[in-house]
Amino acid sequence: DQQVKQNSPSLSVQEGRISILNCDYTNSMFDYFLWYKKYPAEGPTFLISISSIKDKNEDGRFTVFLNKSAKHLSLHIVPSQPGDSAVYFCAASVNQGAQKLVFGQGTRLTINP
Amino acid sequence: GAVVSQHPSRVICKSGTSVKIECRSLDFQATTMFWYRQFPKQSLMLMATSNEGSKATYEQGVEKDKFLINHASLTLSTLTVTSAHPEDSSFYICSAKRGGSPEQFFGPGTRLTVL
Numbered sequence: 001d002q003q004v005k006q007n008s009p010s011l012s013v014q015e016g017r018i019s020i021l022n023c024d025y026t027n028s029m030f031d032y033f034l035w036y037k038k039y040p041a042e043g044p045t046f047l048i049s050i051s052s053i054k055d056k057n058e059d060g061r062f063t064v065f066l067n068k069s070a071k072h073l074s075l076h077i078v079p080s081q082p083g084d085s086a087v088y089f090c091a092a093s094v095n096q097g098a099q100k101l102v103f104g105q106g107t108r109l110t111i112n113p
Numbered sequence: 114g115a116v117v118s119q120h121p122s123r124v125i126c127k128s129g130t131s132v133k134i135e136c137r138s139l140d141f142q143a144t145t146m147f148w149y150r151q152f153p154k155q156s157l158m159l160m161a162t163s164n165e166g167s168k169a170t171y172e173q174g175v176e177k178d179k180f181l182i183n184h185a186s187l188t189l190s191t192l193t194v195t196s197a198h199p200e201d202s203s204f205y206i207c208s209a210k211r212g213g214s215p216e217q218f219f220g221p222g223t224r225l226t227v228l
Contacts, residue, residue: 032215043119043206043219044157089156098145098170099215103156 003027004092006104014112019077021107023090026071030092034101035064035075038087047088048075051095080111116140117209119220126197127228134192134223136207142187143209147217148180151204163190197227 005024013019021035031052036044050057050064050073057064063076077084087108091101116139126132136146145164149157161182163169169182179201181193190209194201204224208217 034216036219041204041222041224043117043208043221046115046216046218049216093215095215098162099210100147100159100162101215101217102159105156 002105003030004090004102004104006088006090006107008107009105010108010110012110012112013080015082016079019075019080019084019109019111021075021077021088021090021109023073023075023104024071025073025092027092027094027102028071029094030102032093032095032099033064033066033073034091034093035062036089036091036103037084038089038106044089077109080109082111082113085109085111115211115216115218117143117207117218117220119207119223121223122221123224123226125226125228128198129196131193131195132197132225134194134205134207134225136190136192136209136220138188138209138218141209141211143190144187144212145210146184146190147208147210148182148190148192149206149208151206151222157206160192194225197225199227201225202227 034049035047038044048062066073087106089106090104118137120135148160160175161169161171163184171177184190206222208219
């Protein structure tokens, strides 16, 4: 049972344009969501997070939107840069106890010059 | 802040030997550390959760006698793969979390190859 789903395995975007990465979840108990960026043979790097009490969080070029009714979140990167090319994972957590993260399958983003 | 190191970054061993991987939080005290495994082109699979001074909690299907976890201090956790076999070859990643916040900070990972 895949509780966190990233249905697009890959995405290609032109440099300077907006990249939109999507994520869906099924567990309504999740109340905290995170996005990570990962390069091959490296650990994930934390990008941005959002609590379920908010519907938007912005940090520089990165904005995360949360639609609780649709159980959907998205990460917007604008403007996209070549260094943004990586695999992006969304993750969800129940904000109590061990606060374990459940990861999606990842989306490989390629920024074309 | 929030830097996590992992050592070694790469290890090759013979089948039947044991391998220890260290995970350290360098600039913060980690209330909880996690161990993940990632297969090629797949997501991160949580293996176990460890809290300092207590036994690790293993996810379903993870053999606790094969993957020994020790969380000796608030900055160090170790994963020992005992009697390693080729099917244990994988990319192992640790993460650490400060108290109260769900954000986990990941180490760079360890590539284990068992011959």
